[in-house]
Amino acid sequence: MTAVIEVEHLRKTYGTTVAVADASFQVREGEIFGLLGPNGAGKTTTIECLQNLRQPDAGHLRVLGLDPQTEAVTLRRRIGCQLQESALPDRIRVWEALDLFASIVPDSPDWQILMEQWGLTDKRRASFSSLSGGQRQRLFVALALVNNPEVVFLDEMTTGLDPAGRRVAWELVRAIRERGTTVLLVTHFMDEAEQLCDRVAVVDNGKIIALDSPRGLIATHTSDIRVIFSTDVADLSWLEDIPQVHRVDRHGPRIEVEGSGPVLALVAATLVEHGITPTDLRTEQPTLEDVFLRLTGHGVHD
Amino acid sequence: MRILAKLTWVEIKLFIREPITVVFTLVLPLIFLFVMAGVFGNTPEIDPETGMEIFRGVGATDYYIPAYIGLVIASIGVVALPVHLTAYRERGVLRRFRASSMSVWTVFGSQVVVSFAIAMLGTILLVATAIPAYGAALPRSPGLVLAAFVLSVLSFSALGVLLGAILPTTRAAQGLGLILFFVMMLLSGAGPPREVMTEAMHWISDATPLRYVILMLQDPWLGFGWNTPASLTVVGIMLVAALLSARFFRWE
Numbered sequence: 001m002t003a004v005i006e007v008e009h010l011r012k013t014y015g016t017t018v019a020v021a022d023a024s025f026q027v028r029e030g031e032i033f034g035l036l037g038p039n040g041a042g043k044t045t046t047i048e049c050l051q052n053l054r055q056p057d058a059g060h061l062r063v064l065g066l067d068p069q070t071e072a073v074t075l076r077r078r079i080g081c082q083l084q085e086s087a088l089p090d091r092i093r094v095w096e097a098l099d100l101f102a103s104i105v106p107d108s109p110d111w112q113i114l115m116e117q118w119g120l121t122d123k124r125r126a127s128f129s130s131l132s133g134g135q136r137q138r139l140f141v142a143l144a145l146v147n148n149p150e151v152v153f154l155d156e157m158t159t160g161l162d163p164a165g166r167r168v169a170w171e172l173v174r175a176i177r178e179r180g181t182t183v184l185l186v187t188h189f190m191d192e193a194e195q196l197c198d199r200v201a202v203v204d205n206g207k208i209i210a211l212d213s214p215r216g217l218i219a220t221h222t223s224d225i226r227v228i229f230s231t232d233v234a235d236l237s238w239l240e241d242i243p244q245v246h247r248v249d250r251h252g253p254r255i256e257v258e259g260s261g262p263v264l265a266l267v268a269a270t271l272v273e274h275g276i277t278p279t280d281l282r283t284e285q286p287t288l289e290d291v292f293l294r295l296t297g298h299g300v301h302d
Numbered sequence: 303m304r305i306l307a308k309l310t311w312v313e314i315k316l317f318i319r320e321p322i323t324v325v326f327t328l329v330l331p332l333i334f335l336f337v338m339a340g341v342f343g344n345t346p347e348i349d350p351e352t353g354m355e356i357f358r359g360v361g362a363t364d365y366y367i368p369a370y371i372g373l374v375i376a377s378i379g380v381v382a383l384p385v386h387l388t389a390y391r392e393r394g395v396l397r398r399f400r401a402s403s404m405s406v407w408t409v410f411g412s413q414v415v416v417s418f419a420i421a422m423l424g425t426i427l428l429v430a431t432a433i434p435a436y437g438a439a440l441p442r443s444p445g446l447v448l449a450a451f452v453l454s455v456l457s458f459s460a461l462g463v464l465l466g467a468i469l470p471t472t473r474a475a476q477g478l479g480l481i482l483f484f485v486m487m488l489l490s491g492a493g494p495p496r497e498v499m500t501e502a503m504h505w506i507s508d509a510t511p512l513r514y515v516i517l518m519l520q521d522p523w524l525g526f527g528w529n530t531p532a533s534l535t536v537v538g539i540m541l542v543a544a545l546l547s548a549r550f551f552r553w554e
Contacts, residue, residue, distance in 0.1 A: 073405075076402065076403035081402075083394070083397060085394050086394035086398040090314050100305075104305050127319075143402070167543060232356060
């Protein structure tokens with residue numbers, strides 16, 4: 001696998017604020033790579049440096065083998081980007097925007113197909129100012145793809161989309177990757193990173209604190225499985241006698257048992273032994289959210 | 303080239319969809335024409351007290367038509383263009399353009415072409431109204447008028463791009479643009495005739511770019527030939543503004 005994006009020791013400060021302290025990572029060809037972290041962690045600054053929208057203070061950057069600072073013009077024709085803070089003129093129509101941006105690059109693909117794929121055909125004659133947040137977002141992603149890029153940067157692409165819209169967007173991002181386009185995705189949504197990304201860099205306070213596949217991160221940084229069921233039985237202290245059980249929590253009738261290894265089978269057997277046969281016995285696998293909490297000591301929204 | 307043509311066409315459509323700018327740029331000079339031509343008519347006049355010719359010895363309407371063409375050009379340069387560019391920067395449109403490898407020359411170039419199109423439209427509206435309604439004369443030297451028109455638009459669009467480059471916000475551009483516009487409108491030859499102005503008004507008038515644009519347009523229009531000093535001043539303003547814009551332009 002060749003690296004299409006290389007970042008070594010990137011540093012960027014704004015006055016006394018350190019936006020990116022020291023970031024290094026590589027994005028491989030054809031993967032969906034996520035930068036995951038809370039707002040203000042330095043994710044957007046990182047990709048803005050890669051697109052030469054900001055000047056890094058230090059570090060070595062390469063995108064498609066090109067130096068973003070000295071070869072920006074060549075590079076921008078080969079990448080696509082959906083920016084977080086950008087807009088179009090209020091009175092430009094959807095089709096005009098697509099047609100305009102498609103004409104920047106010679107032999108760009110048919111923008112009508114993109115308009116269709118991103119659900120904008122009904123809105124083709126609508127002005128930018130009349131679009132909802134989600135429609136604007138979809139238009140920006142379509143504009144990011146209009147030059148048939150080899151790498152696409154998506155910055156908080158699903159912000160403002162409703163749950164159904166997010167699902168559709170995820171499918172489309174997978175479809176972008178299927179075409180062979182490498183995707184660098186910036187997000188603060190744990191589920192999005194978990195669902196979409198082949199590998200995730202967890203960013204906090206301008207540093208990358210972990211980098212692996214979502215499964216790998218979960219396996220490395222969490223150990224406990226949660227077994228959940230409901231019962232009215234008051235005394236469950238015997239559950240704590242099972243060696244693999246680490247903790248039992250009660251929230252009304254809902255019981256949460258944390259443990260490791262074959263804890264589900266052992267809990268189930270012990271419950272049956274005590275004449276309790278809950279119909280809702282299930283396990284919850286740890287998620288990236290748990291990884292994030294474990295690594296940073298705070299949630300993404302703190 | 304294809305992108306310049308596309309962006310220019312989109313920009314012309316955006317201009318037309320913005321009613322306030324259309325009224326300010328195209329309709330306001332027409333209203334001045336109705337008032338001034340209605341009040342002063344089009345017969346050459348002599349000041350009864352001093353015996354001096356006013357309106358350079360021509361009818362008021364003939365005097366004002368090239369002045370109002372200058373006013374349309376100035377309105378694009380000091381109001382429409384700076385407000386448009388600062389709004390683009392403020393809202394992140396320029397950032398969006400830049401990230402999609404749109405060059406700064408495409409952005410500037412489209413603004414210049416749009417300025418030409420709108421100035422031409424304003425000129426046609428003025429002339430097409432004034433000739434049938436007030437018996438105004440066609441330009442005496444159309445070729446020289448056309449040359450003066452081209453230089454005027456280039457100069458004021460360079461000025462507009464410069465204001466758009468250095469002014470930090472849309473509000474600043476609106477405020478300063480309107481002040482510049484009204485001062486120039488009153489004192490640069492599109493308001494009261496120069497002959498009735500005070501000495502102080504002459505000084506201010508001589509410091510405004512519109513004064514030279516109007517002289518450069520008016521002289522060949524009225525048959526006084528090409529005004530070399532005025533045209534050199536206009537070209538000078540254009541070059542300085544273009545250089546400073548290239549130096550101070552910021553995408554965000």
